[in-house]
Amino acid sequence: MLADAQAVAREAVARILESASGALKARGVFRWVLAGGGTPRLAYELLVQANRDWRGWQFYLGDERCLPPDDPERNSRMLDQALFRQAAIEQEQIHMIPAQLGAETGAAVYAETIRNSLPFDLVLLGLGEDGHTASLFPGHEYAPDALVVPVHDAPKPPPDRISLGYGALSSARQLLFLVNGTGKHPALSAWRAGKDIPPARIAAEDVQVLADQAAANG
Known part of the structure; x- marks a missing residue:
C-alpha cells in the first residue's frame, strides 16, 4: 500500500525499469504493454525523466477505443503526448x-501483430470502478484463450473497443496493476474476496498490485 497516486507512479517506474533491465539482459528486447489513464500517464512522464536509453524497448497497448486516430480520447494519443514524443521513440518500436478499422477487423489485425511477440515481459493494467481491466468488462464473456478481442456495448463510451484478451494477458511474464482513489476500493475489495471479475480471470503467474491508501482502505 502506497500513500497516493504519485507514490504509485514512482513505484511503477522503479518496477518497469527493473523488468526492462532483466528482459534486456536475458533476451535483448523488452516487450511492454501500456495502459491508458491518469496514473499510468504520470508514470510515463516520470519514466521519461528516469530513462535515457530506449534501445530494445518495444511498446504495445492493452486496449483502445474505436475512434479516429486523431481523436483525443484515444489511448494512443495520450501515449504519444506523454511518452513517445518526449522520449523520441522510433516509430518501428x-x-x-x-482501432480505427473497427472492432472485429482491428482485433484480427492486432492479434497477428502480437502473435510472434508473446509472451510480453510486462503488462501495465488499471482497475475500473466497475471491476474492468483493459477493456474487459464484468458481465461480458470473452474467449478464454483469445489473444485480442473485439468489444461491443461497453458500459462507458465509446461502446466499441479492442482489448488484449485473457490468452495474451495470462501468458505475460509479469502483470502490474496500478490502482488509486476511493472509487476503486469496492472493485479492489471484490477482487480480493475472489469475486468473478475480469482481473480474477487472468491466470498469469506474476501479478503485482500497486494501490494507494484510498483504494486499499476506502
Whole structure:
C-alpha cells in the first residue's frame, strides 16, 4: 500500500525499469504493454525523466477505443503526448492497436501483430470502478484463450473497443496493476474476496498490485 497516486507512479517506474533491465539482459528486447489513464500517464512522464536509453524497448497497448486516430480520447494519443514524443521513440518500436478499422477487423489485425511477440515481459493494467481491466468488462464473456478481442456495448463510451484478451494477458511474464482513489476500493475489495471479475480471470503467474491508501482502505 502506497500513500497516493504519485507514490504509485514512482513505484511503477522503479518496477518497469527493473523488468526492462532483466528482459534486456536475458533476451535483448523488452516487450511492454501500456495502459491508458491518469496514473499510468504520470508514470510515463516520470519514466521519461528516469530513462535515457530506449534501445530494445518495444511498446504495445492493452486496449483502445474505436475512434479516429486523431481523436483525443484515444489511448494512443495520450501515449504519444506523454511518452513517445518526449522520449523520441522510433516509430518501428511502437505497435498501437488499429482501432480505427473497427472492432472485429482491428482485433484480427492486432492479434497477428502480437502473435510472434508473446509472451510480453510486462503488462501495465488499471482497475475500473466497475471491476474492468483493459477493456474487459464484468458481465461480458470473452474467449478464454483469445489473444485480442473485439468489444461491443461497453458500459462507458465509446461502446466499441479492442482489448488484449485473457490468452495474451495470462501468458505475460509479469502483470502490474496500478490502482488509486476511493472509487476503486469496492472493485479492489471484490477482487480480493475472489469475486468473478475480469482481473480474477487472468491466470498469469506474476501479478503485482500497486494501490494507494484510498483504494486499499476506502
